[in-house]
Amino acid sequence: MSAPSTAAPLPIGQPWRKPPFIKRPWLRWTLIIGFxxxxxxxxxxxxxxxxRVYDGLERGKxxxxxxxSPDFTSRSGDIWEGMIESIVMTVAASxxxxxxxxxxxxxxxxxxxxxPIYLICRxxxxxxxxxxxxxxxxxxxxxxxxxxxxxFLTLSFATIGFLSKLLAEDIExxxxxxxxxxxxxxxxxxQWINYGVQPQVMPRLIGLxxxxxxxxxxESAILGLVGAGGIGATLNTAFDRYEYDxxxxxxxxxxxxxMALEYLxxxxxxxxx
Amino acid sequence: MPVRENGxxxxxxxxxxxxxxxxxxxxxxxxxxxxxxWQQISNATTWFFVWDAPRISQDxxxxxxxxxxEYISQxxxxxxxxxxxxxxxxxxxxxxxxxxxxxxxxxxxxxxLFIRPIALLIIVSTRSINSLIWALLLIAIIGxxxxxxxxxxxxxxxxxxxxxxYEAIEEIDATQVEAITATGASRWQVMAYGIVPQIMPAxxxxxxxxxxxxxxESTVLGLVGAGGIGLQLSSSLNVLAWPQVSLILLVILAAVxxxxxxxxxxxxxxx
Amino acid sequence: xxxxxxxxxxxxxxDQALKAVDLDIPEGQVLALIGPSGAGKSTLIRCINxxxxxxxxxxxxxxxxxxxxxxxxxxxxRRRMGMIFQEYALVERLSVMENVLSGRLGYVGFWRSFLxxxxxxxxxxxxxxxxxxxxAHMADKRADELSGGQRQRVGICRALIQNPAVLLVDEPTAxxxxxxxxxxxxxxxxxxxERGLAAIINIHDVALAQMFVQRVIGLRxxxxxxxxxxxxxxxxxxxxxxxxxxxxxxxxxxDEDEETAVEAAE
Numbered sequence: 093m094s095a096p097s098t099a100a101p102l103p104i105g106q107p108w109r110k111p112p113f114i115k116r117p118w119l120r121w122t123l124i125i126g127f128x129x130x131x132x133x134x135x136x137x138x139x140x141x142x143x144r145v146y147d148g149l150e151r152g153k154x155x156x157x158x159x160x161s162p163d164f165t166s167r168s169g170d171i172w173e174g175m176i177e178s179i180v181m182t183v184a185a186s187x188x189x190x191x192x193x194x195x196x197x198x199x200x201x202x203x204x205x206x207x208p209i210y211l212i213c214r215x216x217x218x219x220x221x222x223x224x225x226x227x228x229x230x231x232x233x234x235x236x237x238x239x240x241x242x243x244f245l246t247l248s249f250a251t252i253g254f255l256s257k258l259l260a261e262d263i264e265x266x267x268x269x270x271x272x273x274x275x276x277x278x279x280x281x282x283q284w285i286n287y288g289v290q291p292q293v294m295p296r297l298i299g300l301x302x303x304x305x306x307x308x309x310x311e312s313a314i315l316g317l318v319g320a321g322g323i324g325a326t327l328n329t330a331f332d333r334y335e336y337d338x339x340x341x342x343x344x345x346x347x348x349x350x351m352a353l354e355y356l357x358x359x360x361x362x363x364x365x
Numbered sequence: 366m367p368v369r370e371n372g373x374x375x376x377x378x379x380x381x382x383x384x385x386x387x388x389x390x391x392x393x394x395x396x397x398x399x400x401x402x403w404q405q406i407s408n409a410t411t412w413f414f415v416w417d418a419p420r421i422s423q424d425x426x427x428x429x430x431x432x433x434x435e436y437i438s439q440x441x442x443x444x445x446x447x448x449x450x451x452x453x454x455x456x457x458x459x460x461x462x463x464x465x466x467x468x469x470x471x472x473x474x475x476x477x478l479f480i481r482p483i484a485l486l487i488i489v490s491t492r493s494i495n496s497l498i499w500a501l502l503l504i505a506i507i508g509x510x511x512x513x514x515x516x517x518x519x520x521x522x523x524x525x526x527x528x529x530x531y532e533a534i535e536e537i538d539a540t541q542v543e544a545i546t547a548t549g550a551s552r553w554q555v556m557a558y559g560i561v562p563q564i565m566p567a568x569x570x571x572x573x574x575x576x577x578x579x580x581x582e583s584t585v586l587g588l589v590g591a592g593g594i595g596l597q598l599s600s601s602l603n604v605l606a607w608p609q610v611s612l613i614l615l616v617i618l619a620a621v622x623x624x625x626x627x628x629x630x631x632x633x634x635x636x
Numbered sequence: 637x638x639x640x641x642x643x644x645x646x647x648x649x650x651d652q653a654l655k656a657v658d659l660d661i662p663e664g665q666v667l668a669l670i671g672p673s674g675a676g677k678s679t680l681i682r683c684i685n686x687x688x689x690x691x692x693x694x695x696x697x698x699x700x701x702x703x704x705x706x707x708x709x710x711x712x713x714r715r716r717m718g719m720i721f722q723e724y725a726l727v728e729r730l731s732v733m734e735n736v737l738s739g740r741l742g743y744v745g746f747w748r749s750f751l752x753x754x755x756x757x758x759x760x761x762x763x764x765x766x767x768x769x770x771x772a773h774m775a776d777k778r779a780d781e782l783s784g785g786q787r788q789r790v791g792i793c794r795a796l797i798q799n800p801a802v803l804l805v806d807e808p809t810a811x812x813x814x815x816x817x818x819x820x821x822x823x824x825x826x827x828x829x830e831r832g833l834a835a836i837i838n839i840h841d842v843a844l845a846q847m848f849v850q851r852v853i854g855l856r857x858x859x860x861x862x863x864x865x866x867x868x869x870x871x872x873x874x875x876x877x878x879x880x881x882x883x884x885x886x887x888x889x890x891d892e893d894e895e896t897a898v899e900a901a902e
Contacts, residue, residue, distance in 0.1 A: 102767050108733060108759040110752045111776045134449040140512045148507035155506060177405070184402040222621050226497065226585045227614065230602065235422045237414035240406045314495045317589065321409065327498065331505045339502070343494060350493035544725035544791075547685055548798055549714035549742025550749075557750050558738050562729040 155336045162344050163337035167326070171342055174323035175349075178312040181243045181322055185312075186305045188244075189251025194297070196252060197259035204263060204289065213256070220253025225311050229320040240321030247308045247315075254307070258300050259293065266292045295364045302357040309353060313346055425607060432612035440597060440616060446511050447593035447620070450586065451579035454518025459572055462523045466530035473534055473560065484527070492524030496582045500591040511592035518579050518586070525578075526571050533567035534560065569635045577628035584617045594620075637663045637834055638684070638802050643693035645679050645858075653679040655858040656693065661802070664832045666825055668845035668866075671855035672878050677838040680855065681804045684836070685717045686710055698801065715742035718795030720824070722807035724787040728780040732771065732790050735779050736762040739797035758797070765793040769823065785816035792824060796831070803828065803835035810840060817841070821848050842869065 114120040164171065199205045199213035225246055232242040266289065274288035316324020323342060330339040414421075467473045469484035500517035507513055537560060545559035587595025594613060601609040638661040645654040653676040661667055669677050682688035684695055686702060695702040702713055718739070726735045740758045741749055748754065754762075766772040769789040779787060788808060795803055805824060809817035821837075825848045828835045839845045845852060846866040854862030854869075854877040861877050862868070871883035 102763050102772055104760045104763060105756065106759075107756065108754070108762075108775075110734065111731065130452075134453055137445065138449060138453075138511045138515065141508060141510065144508040145512070152506045155502065177409070180402040180405045183398060184406055187399050187402075222618055224581055224585055224617075224621075226588065227598075227617070230588075231425075234425060235418050237411050239409045239411065241410040241415065244406050310493055310495055314497045317497060317501075324498075328501065331501050334505065343498070347490050347493050351489055354489070538725075538728075540721060540723055540725040541727050543687055544719065544721055544794075545727065545738060545741065547687060547714060547717070547719040547804075548739050548794070549711045550738070551711060551741075551746060553746045554741045554749055557746070558727060558730070558734075558741060562727050565729060 151334075151336075155340070158336035158340040159344070161337060162341035163335075164341045167330070167335075167338050167341075170326045170329075171323070171338070171345065174316065174326040174342075175345060177240055178309065178316075178322040178324075179349075181240050181247060181312045181315070182305060182309045185244050185247030185251060186301070186308050189248040189308075190255060190301050190304070192248070193252045193255040193259065196256040197263060198285065198289075200256055200260035201263035203266075203268070204285070213260075217253050217257050217260070220249055221257065223249075225250050226314065226318060229315050230318050233319045238319040238321075243312060243315040243320035243322055246320060247311060250311065251304055251308065255300055255304055259297060262293050262296045263289060295361075298364050299357070299361045302353075302360055306350065306353045306357060310346070310350060429607040429611040431608065432615060433606075433608035434612065436609050436612050437616070440594065440613070443587070443592075443594040443597050444616065444620070446514075447580070447583045447587075447595075450511060450514040450518055450583040450591075450593050451576060451624075454515045454583070455522060455572065455576045455579050457515070457519035458522035458526055458575070459568075461519070462526035462530060463568075465523060465527040466534060467556075469527060470531040470534035472537070472539070473556075484531075488524040488527050488531075490524070491520055491522075492528065494521070496521035496586065497589055500586050500589050504590050509590035509592070514583060514586045514591035514593055517591055518583055521582070522575050522579060526575055529571045530564065530568060533564045533571075537563040566635055570632050573628045573631045573635075577624045580624035581621050584620060637661060637698055638836075639696040640680075640684070641694040641696070643680070643683055643695065644691045645676070645683055645688065646691045653858050654683065654690070654693075657855075657858070657860060659853065659860070661834050661836065664828070664834055665851060666828050666835045666837065666849045667851045667853060668849040669836055669838045669853050669855060670840075670842055670845055670877065671861075673840075675855040676858040677855055678806055679858075681719075681806050681836060681838055684804055685714050685719060711742055715798050716801045718798045718800035718803045720788070720791050720795050720803065720805040720808050722810045724784070724791045724811070726779040726782075726787055726790055726794075729778065731776050731778055732766070732782070733762060733775040735790050736766060736793045736797055739794040742798065761797055762793065765796055766790075768827075769793060784812050785820060788812065788816075788820050789823070792820075792827065796827060800833065803833055803837075805835055805837040807838050807840065809844065817844060818847075825849070842874065 112120055114123065196213045196216060199209045200217055202210055205213065228249055229242060229246040232245050236242050236245070270292060271284070271288035274284050279287060312322045312324075313327070314322075314324050316322040316326065317328050319325070323346070327339060327342045330336075330342065465484050465487055468475070468480050469488060471477065471481070474481045474484070496517050499520050500513055503513040503517050507516075541563065542555060542559035545555050550558065583593050583595075585595045585598075587593045587597065588599045590596070590599075594617065598610065598613045598617075601607075601613060638659075640657055640659040643654055643657045643659075644652070646652050657676075657680060669680065671677055679688055683690040684702070686695075690703060693703070697713060697716065700713060702710065705713060727738065730738070734752065737752075737754050737758060738749075740754060744754060744758075763772055763775070766775055769792060771786060771789055771793075774782065774786065779790065782790065803824070808820055808824060812820060821844055824835065824837070827833070837845070837849065846869060849866060852862065852864065852866050852869060853860055854873065856877050862873050874883045875881070
């Protein structure tokens with residue numbers, strides 16, 4: 093089976109090179125040189141105070157050591173209150189956020205909603221996703237005053253952008269035939285959503301919701317930095333006072349709760365699917 | 366048993382009696398928990414401020430518009446710093462995430478009993494702590510500045526990148542690896558020829574995706590003193606210079622939109 | 637040249653894939669391994685180059701005991717055993733040339749292979765082999781752009797560039813259409829003859845095996861049931877290997893069919 097297709101002489105004795113990823117040489121070299129130039133410029137503009145960093149190593153060591161002996165007791169009241177507040181904010185914001193994002197997701201799915209509603213819902217999602225939690229929190233604290241209400245509203249708002257977008261994408265990619273079959277039976281719009289759409293997207297909705305609870309908890313830990321309630325304020329104080337053992341205790345609590353949530357979400361997702 | 370015998374009549378129900386009771390109970394508990402949470406939030410809120418909120422937001426709006434456009438001349442360096450924090454942080458984190466991912470993936474870890482749990486612990490602990498908290502910590506240790514921001518972003522991204530990467534490693538086609546092994550290749554050669562080409566697209570996608578997220582995160586790191594445009598935001602907020610705040614927010618919004626666009630373009634080009 | 641002594645493989649689940657297999661393959665002999673799915677054909681081949689670690693027993697290649705080697709010694713011996721896979725097992729995102737050159741990995745150092753700086757003689761040999769299988773013009777294509785038959789040819793080149801003494805071939809035709817299957821089998825057998833290579837070919841298709849090989853081993857439940865020339869595969873023998881079935885229809889017509897089919901293929 094020597095194929096007749098090799099009309100050209102074999103390149104015996106010639107070196108072989110892997111063909112480059114970017115074929116046009118000028119583009120390749122521009123990208124490489126540009127990237128290296130950027131890296132150099134970036135490194136040069138970061139002025140690192142090396143003596144300060146060197147001094148910091150000792151504190152860094154102390155902090156790492158603090159993890160081996162975290163202090164849960166001396167500020168247990170603050171930690172406990174902060175944690176409860178974080179959890180309360182997470183739960184309330186997740187419930188409200190999920191409840192609001194379901195209708196918005198329906199509105200943002202082109203195969204379910206008419207065009208005007210689609211555009212409105214998509215712009216709500218876009219605004220919610222473009223604004224970060226912490227910036228929203230700053231504005232809401234300025235408006236509503238310090239406290240967990242601002243945090244709760246922030247997290248609800250962020251949940252809407254996240255959940256509606258992913259859920260809307262799921263609705264748009266659902267199986268048309270199943271939904272059409274329900275429509276063909278003469279169902280009303282609400283019945284159609286209930287029987288044709290809901291069963292198809294339910295597992296994904298549950299999975300995403302749990303994932304969002306996880307994210308909300310992690311975010312709730314920083315909202316306290318700007319006065320929007322939760323464990324963040326306690327943590328900030330601990331850092332300010334160089335109480336590394338208390339800070340370590342808080343961080344360990346956060347990590348444990350996140351791990352527990354991840355474990356829980358794994359269990360629930362396995363049961364739903 | 367959804368069908369219940371009612372004399373000669375068969376009544377179809379969605380759930381049996383006990384099941385529906387259980388469902389109601391779950392709903393009841395859920396609502397009770399939510400009510401309790403709301404109660405807590407409500408107690409901690411000064412409702413007077415909330416009723417006053419429309420007036421205050423009106424007030425802030427009139428103060429913040431129009432933005433102080435000429436202030437943008439002072440934002441060049443902070444924007445450059447923000448870009449550097451995100452980019453350098455992403456690059457450093459990728460260097461650290463690759464070995465962690467290989468140690469964490471079931472099919473490449475040298476020891477599933479000892480090393481894998483350590484790698485997973487690194488992943489979960491760096492992932493569950495927000496970059497702002499890492500920045501706080503690093504500022505306490507090495508002092509405020511861009512460098513603390515870079516390191517904070519780098520640490521925060523390790524877990525994220527390593528998690529996605531090790532999932533990609535676990536999904537590779539094992540026969541390709543087997544074929545390279547069968548040629549007599551060494552462990553490192555098997556890695557370079559059998560595994561790396563297979564995870565390359567995932568790696569590039571993760572890198573760009575994380576860079577996009579890091580741009581967002583680095584815009585606010587300055588709030589705690591870790592450099593970038595957030596520093597300007599925080600100082601403007603402190604002096605209640607609302608026209609500057611609104612301009613900075615617009616700039617951040619633009620940065621977020623541009624970085625999302627770039628990352629979408631690059632990912633489309635790779636895949 | 638290749639000798640298996642009481643080779644046993646018991647998986648962790650307790651399945652005994654191989655039950656004390658003895659086998660002796662002289663230089664240059666092409667041998668087909670037939671048997672039902674799960675008879676242990678794949679395991680047998682993989683136990684030879686220790687992609688699967690045998691539980692007990694010994695494998696000898698030219699006087700070297702493979703089963704007792706350290707990992708670096710094993711790598712050195714693996715170079716002398718080329719392997720061809722069922723699903724081609726090319727690294728799909730590498731180019732054809734890189735895939736062929738990856739057969740030399742056991743001979744070059746890590747950095748050389750990492751930077752793709754192979755010795756000129758390897759590159760020349762790779763081009764010669766690609767030309768031999770009719771794919772020289774495809775050298776810089778990515779492997780996933782190739783058709784099944786082309787990929788298997790690249791797989792053959794990768795095995796041959798190792799300069800092996802024996803080929804281990806695992807279901808080379810299972811993913812190919814009948815015509816390409818014959819071409820690939822013929823190519824493998826021709827190349828073995830040209831280079832005086834021994835080969836063990838795992839194969840499902842009894843008729844195809846009979847067409848090309850000198851010796852057939854029938855495996856059933858991890859034990860050798862038949863060992864002899866292809867003509868010896870009578871319906872009775874096939875029944876002991878595979879179980880009750882009307883074998884006349886499988887063997888006889890194919891033999892007559894062969895000439896016309898081969899002509900059609902060429």
